[in-house]
Amino acid sequence: MRLLADLFLTFAKMGAVTFGGGYAMLPILQREIVDNKHWGTDEELADYYALGQCTPGVIAVNVATFIGRKTAGNIGGVIATLGVVFPSVVIITLLAGVIQAYSSLEWVKNAFGGIRVCVCVLIFNAVIKLFAKAIIDKKTLCIYLLVLAGAVFLNVSPVVFVICAGVAGVILKVIAK
Amino acid sequence: MMIYAKLFWEFFQTGLFAVGGGMATLPFLYDISDRTGWFTHAQLADMIAVSESTPGPIGINMATYSGYLTAGIPGAIISTLGLITPSIIVILIIAAFLYAFRDNEYVNGAFYGLRPASAAMITAAGLIVARVVFFGVDFANGVNLKAAVLAVVLLLLTHVITFTKKLHPVVFILLAAVVGVVFKF
Structure with a gap:
């Protein structure tokens, strides 16, 4: 019971301080889940993000369900997910009435101009950490560079990259041996 | 009562078929707007701005907001639950298989390829944000x-x-x- 309450509160806290969606949540997940609570590792986060890309729904929700399930079974998956969406529901519902006026205020726009810069830096920091765990040899470096080029220059669904990278991994690791 | 059931069903479908994160729900929201008239395209544009500038995953914020516009506070809760229900079911099923096959060499091989791909896709997402933040809409404007x-x-x-x-x-x-x-x- 205490673990479930802890899951709900931890994910609610992360939902409340994440601006800009699933990717912006990664640095916060690394800190809370890997460093503080030890509910997962950096490698597992990379796995969940890859799977979250090719499974339906919002990535932050998918990652929350994975970590919750791993920590406290199926009910943990549900509780962690409800936790991560809880602040959104409360904040949007509260703001919905005054939201038009609020989002056109000059100082609010300026504040978000600053926050966006910070989100960039935080994603950069999170990628460095993930890079160190995921790119372990020349083959994984090749996969990284190919997918990066594809994601930047080609207009195709992430599902394609996920499937290709998974197949490439099996070929390189299992069949080539 | 009917409106809540419809709202849940529409967002359940969105949650089931929108693959690739919060922004992937956007085309579905436009479709809902066209078919039901619950909210307008102009309201959707505002929703994106608001969802990006309030805490929480963008897809969830947009679902909550459109649910609120459609049917008030209960609508906000029901649309959000509709959106996350298929995700939870699919992920719990995948997770069950994942841990059953954790030591399988094929599964490990797949993740050996997936991790750098995941890092690359997050890098790409960061680059898109960085481009807008540091260069605006046009590189010609300078940094x-x-x-x-x-x-x-x-x-x-x-x-x-x-x-x-x-x-x-x-x-x-x-x-x-x-x-x-x-x-x-």
Whole structure:
């Protein structure tokens, strides 16, 4: 019971301080889940993000369900997910009435101009950490560079990259041996 | 009562078929707007701006907002639950298989390829945000100096200065918000 309450509160806290969606949540997940609570590792986060890309729904929700399930079974998956969406529901519902006026205020726009810069830096920091765990040899470096080029220059669904990278991994690791 | 059931069903479908994160729900929301008239295209545009500038996953914020417009506070809760229900079911099924096959060499091989791909896709998402932040809509406008200086300061604070390195990311977000207001970003 205490673990479930802890899951709900931890994910609610992360939902409340994440601006800009699933990717912006990664640095916060690394800190809370890997460093503080030890509910997962950096490698597992990379796995969940890859799977979250090719499974339906919002990535932050998918990652929350994975970590919750791993920590406290199926009910943990549900509780962690409800936790991560809880602040959104409360904040949007509260703001919905005054939201038009609020989002056109000059100082609010300026504040978000600053926050966006910070989100960039935080994603950069999170990628460095993930890079160190995921790119372990020349083959994984090749996969990284190919997918990066594809994601930047080609207009195709992430599902394609996920499937290709998974197949490439099996070929390189299992069949080539 | 009918409206709640319809709302749940529409967002359940969105949650089931929108693959690739929050922004992938957008085409589905336009479709719902066209078919039901619950909210307008103009309201959807506002929703994106609001969802990006309030805490929480963008897809969830948009679902909550459109549910609220359609049927008030119960609508906000029901549309959000509709959106997350298929995700939870699919992920719980995948997770069950994943842990059953954790030591399988094929599964391990797949993840050996998936991890660098995941890092690359997150890098690409970061580059898209960075492009808009540092160059605006057009590279010809040159680099936004204020944003570049703030980014360098934040990099120093998160990597070099021991005193601030371990602080919670939200501290840097708040700092950046204050800098944004003071220096008119």
